[in-house]
Amino acid sequence: MKTKNYILLIIVALFFSISCDKLEEPYAKDNIFIWNGRKMLVLDFTGHTCGNCPRAHETIDLLIEEYGEAIVPVAIHSTWYAKPSTTDTTLPFNYDFRTDVGDYLGGRDLETGFYGELFLPVGLINNLAVENLKVHGSWATEIALLASTYPEYLINIEPAYNETDSLISCEIDVTTNIGNSRKLALTVLILEDHIMQWQKDYSLENQDIEGYDHKHVLRAGVNGAFGEIIKDNTDASVIDDQITKSYSYKAGEDWIVNNCIIVAFVYDYDTKEVLQAEMIHINE
Numbered sequence: 572m573k574t575k576n577y578i579l580l581i582i583v584a585l586f587f588s589i590s591c592d593k594l595e596e597p598y599a600k601d602n603i604f605i606w607n608g609r610k611m612l613v614l615d616f617t618g619h620t621c622g623n624c625p626r627a628h629e630t631i632d633l634l635i636e637e638y639g640e641a642i643v644p645v646a647i648h649s650t651w652y653a654k655p656s657t658t659d660t661t662l663p664f665n666y667d668f669r670t671d672v673g674d675y676l677g678g679r680d681l682e683t684g685f686y687g688e689l690f691l692p693v694g695l696i697n698n699l700a701v702e703n704l705k706v707h708g709s710w711a712t713e714i715a716l717l718a719s720t721y722p723e724y725l726i727n728i729e730p731a732y733n734e735t736d737s738l739i740s741c742e743i744d745v746t747t748n749i750g751n752s753r754k755l756a757l758t759v760l761i762l763e764d765h766i767m768q769w770q771k772d773y774s775l776e777n778q779d780i781e782g783y784d785h786k787h788v789l790r791a792g793v794n795g796a797f798g799e800i801i802k803d804n805t806d807a808s809v810i811d812d813q814i815t816k817s818y819s820y821k822a823g824e825d826w827i828v829n830n831c832i833i834v835a836f837v838y839d840y841d842t843k844e845v846l847q848a849e850m851i852h853i854n855e
Contacts, residue, residue, distance in 0.1 A: 618652025
C-alpha cells in the first residue's frame with residue numbers, strides 16, 4: 572500500500588513539473604513587466620491653452636516610467652486650444668504648434684477634424700478608429716492589455732539629416748514577425764522634443780506656465796495623416812518578409828533638428844489596429 576502511494580506521489584509531482592514547463596510568456600513575474608517587443612502608440616490630442624492637458628502629459632510620463640521604450644508617444648496640438656493667443660512673440664501663448672496633420676485629425680479653431688468634436692485631453696491607444704478615443708485616465712488600462720503581447724511586425728528606422736538643404740530623410744524596414752494576411756498601412760511622422768513654450772495648467776495658482784517642456788510634439792506627417800498602404804490582404808506575409816520604404820522631409824525653420832524624432836507605425840488598414848510602432852532620434 573505504501574508503495575502504491577509513493578508511486579502516486581511521483582506521478583502527481585511529474586504532472587505538475589510538466590505543466591509548469593508548458594507555461595509560456597507573456598506573463599508578469601513578481602509583478603514585473605515582461606516585454607516581448609511590442610511597442611504601443613499613444614496619440615495624445617492636446618493644446619497649450621488646455622489647462623487640463625498637463626494631467627495627460629503626466630500620464631504619459633508615468634507610462635514611460637513603467638514601460639520604457641515600449642511606449643511611443645505623439646502629442647498632437649489641435650482644436651481651439653492649439654490656437655495662438657497673439658502674434659506678438661513677447662506675449663504668452665504666441666507659439667503656433669499646429670500642423671496640417673493635427674488640423675486634419677483633431678480640428679483647427681472651431682472647425683472639427685476627422686475625429687469630430689474633441690474634449691481635451693483625449694487620446695488613442697494602439698488603434699486609430701474613432702470609437703477608440705479614450706480619456707487619459709483609462710490609458711494605463713489599455714496599455715496593460717497589450718503590453719506583453721508579441722508584435723506581428725518589427726520596424727527598423729535609419730535616419731539621416733542633410734544640413735545643406737535641411738532635409739530629414741529615413742529608410743524604414745518593416746519585417747514580418749508573425750505570419751498574417753492583413754492589409755497593411757505605414758505612417759511616418761516627425762516629432763520634436765523639448766519645445767520650451769507657454770502652457771496653461773488649471774491645477775496651479777498661477778495657471779500660465781512660461782518655459783513648459785513640450786515633449787514629443789508632432790511637427791509633420793511625412794506621408795499624410797494615415798500614411799499609405801504597403802501590402803494588400805490578398806498577399807500573405809510569412810516570417811522575415813520585408814518591405815522597405817524611403818522618405819524625406821524638409822525641416823521647419825524653427826525646428827531644433829537635434830531634438831527631432833522620426834516615428835513610424837504600421838496598422839491594419841481594415842481594423843485600424845496599430846500592430847507595431849518605432850521611434851528614433853534623428854541624431855542617433
